[in-house]
Amino acid sequence: MAPVSTTGPVREGSRRRYEERRDAVIDAAARVFASKGYDATTIDDLVEATGLQRGGLYHYIGGKKDLLIAIHERFLTPLLEQARAIEAEDLEPEPALRALAYALMDNIHRYRDQVTVFFHEWRTIEGDERWSDIRRERREFEQIISNVLERGRAAGRFRFADRRIALLGFLGMINYAPQWYEPDGRVSHAEIAEQFCDIFLRGIAVD
Amino acid sequence: MAPVSTTGPVREGSRRRYEERRDAVIDAAARVFASKGYDATTIDDLVEATGLQRGGLYHYIGGKKDLLIAIHERFLTPLLEQARAIEAEDLEPEPALRALAYALMDNIHRYRDQVTVFFHEWRTIEGDERWSDIRRERREFEQIISNVLERGRAAGRFRFADRRIALLGFLGMINYAPQWYEPDGRVSHAEIAEQFCDIFLRGIAVD
Amino acid sequence: MAPVSTTGPVREGSRRRYEERRDAVIDAAARVFASKGYDATTIDDLVEATGLQRGGLYHYIGGKKDLLIAIHERFLTPLLEQARAIEAEDLEPEPALRALAYALMDNIHRYRDQVTVFFHEWRTIEGDERWSDIRRERREFEQIISNVLERGRAAGRFRFADRRIALLGFLGMINYAPQWYEPDGRVSHAEIAEQFCDIFLRGIAVD
Amino acid sequence: MAPVSTTGPVREGSRRRYEERRDAVIDAAARVFASKGYDATTIDDLVEATGLQRGGLYHYIGGKKDLLIAIHERFLTPLLEQARAIEAEDLEPEPALRALAYALMDNIHRYRDQVTVFFHEWRTIEGDERWSDIRRERREFEQIISNVLERGRAAGRFRFADRRIALLGFLGMINYAPQWYEPDGRVSHAEIAEQFCDIFLRGIAVD
């Protein structure tokens, strides 16, 4: 490599390469965790899945548990951004709920491994210091949906005996999907979101 | 007491005591697994939870993994019996679905620990030989619900774009409950089932 | 049972029954030890082999290790008696050696399990206090053979470079038999003893 | 050193070091097994004997049982090579048998611990998949000796009632040696082999 380019660009480049590899490690871990479970996965499984060596792996991760945190950030951050964007659009309650359902289902589709991992292993990181951040983000996401429900009710468009129960029913329909959803299945993730919304919205519709 | 009758009752009694203790072990295990997770639970945790010693524990279980099987049977068997009884009653589609929802929610309420454990750890027993039995029972339960949906549609009472998606939406609402349900919460499990049915049944109702 | 006979005969009878059962336990243990090895055999294996229960077994044995001692006494005592009897007969060296070889081979044939067990597991009881007794008996048996060899040499009938090596060669031929001998084999144990003697005696014969 | 050549030798070197240490582990295990017995030897005994720690030990072995296989290969492979070489020399029956006896006794002398271990513990690996390989090698070794006996008989030099019994007598003399042989004893292993051959060859000689 030429000495001229070593200072600036190279450091940029090496940092980028570092982060690319790190992301590749996280995704590989998500894949393995999703298929065997977190505890049943050994560092050697990750070594095999990443093509790195045991020691090399630790250049990219702090430890096995950190991967769980990283895996979660991987899908929750973009999901929350989408939800905030939808909220900012100030749509009518029905299309807002549909947009949120689609975003969530799209997230499940895109980050299926990551979502699956989190779904099964969140208790593992429950005691971790970063758990509160994750918890806050999840709460915020749920609050955005809850707000839409409330807006619909206030506008006389939605009705339900208990808003929280309605919210949890809505979330349950979609969040249960990682347990059965298959990317190449008969029904696409977008159609699933649509059909769930059809049922749920008619279910809470006034009239 | 005549010598003839001594063997019978005594053996009966000791067998009963054995099974009672075994059930107590399984329930204790379910409680601990539900709170710490299966992998994070050590045999010593179970020793502490049961009051037995390490070796004594193994009189009642074949191994740690067997507990997972036993825990599942604990709640799935009565649930399936209830579902079959409901099916045998030959109710109208709407009350049939409500009865099934109630049974499922009641099951979650009663066997909360067991359901929670299964929900998180079923993959651990996926490879086990007894897994196929469990799988079959679960399939049968789902089929019973699916049949109700089909009957409703055939009778012109229900409508949905895809029966399987509707089924999974229904199951998702309820099966997601172990993730948030608290026995002493504001809304009872019966009310939860009722509200979910209100939404879902209106959501798929014709008219 | 009539009260009259309880005093004398009954105690005799019960003691005999006790010893019969004890012997049955020892033989069953020898059979299992011979086939699976001492360490690999569990008390439960013996429970199964004897038809007794765990606790009941301990009425007949002091412990697992004691069985090893008992098993050895089972074959060594009669063997030594035979050897002493042969020695007392004051035969010529050749027939004396043949008689001893036959006695040893007969012993292997009769107490095959016991001999096999001892052959593999004698080190287990090496530290035991009763080991010295066993050792002494074995020494005495070997000494009897050694004496015959010496008598033969003194009489100008046998020749060998080293008496101990000759003795060990002779013992090796026969003692190695438990490793390959099968009771229903083509060649009987008596014929084996005979052929070994044919070879060995010609091998050390003067002229 | 040119970068190109660094990979090769270095890997060679580390592989060699690995194998050297592995052999050291196997020999240490043989020593301990020979003195205390396989079952009575704990992993901690091996830890102490090797200077490694528990986990480090498992870099070199697959498990305790694997050591037994490795220990056997350690002495059987060179023995079989020697036997094949002797066979290839096409010696007269008498010197051929002497050469084989010497090779076997030399093997016992050199790999005393390993032979002792195998002698006592072969049943432990009887069920192992690699057992058939070992069995085959042993059979081949015995067959080589058997062939010599047959050649001798065909040439009118040897006589015996049954070739297999003669073979087993010959093997027994030598194979029994690990039970009593001591390296620093009065008679060397070469002399032992010689004296055994003197007796056995005269024993089966024609004339």
Added chain:
DNA sequence: TATGAATGAGCCTTCATTCAT
């Protein structure tokens, strides 16, 4: 950066033996 040998705590399980009934 990369390697992989080494660590050592900790896990699940087995098993000979005891003892209240």
Added chain:
DNA sequence: CATGAATGAAGGCTCATTCAT
């Protein structure tokens, strides 16, 4: 004599992580 539940020490093995090279 018989039972079998209970004991508890000990064993083989795994695995996340470290660190000298």
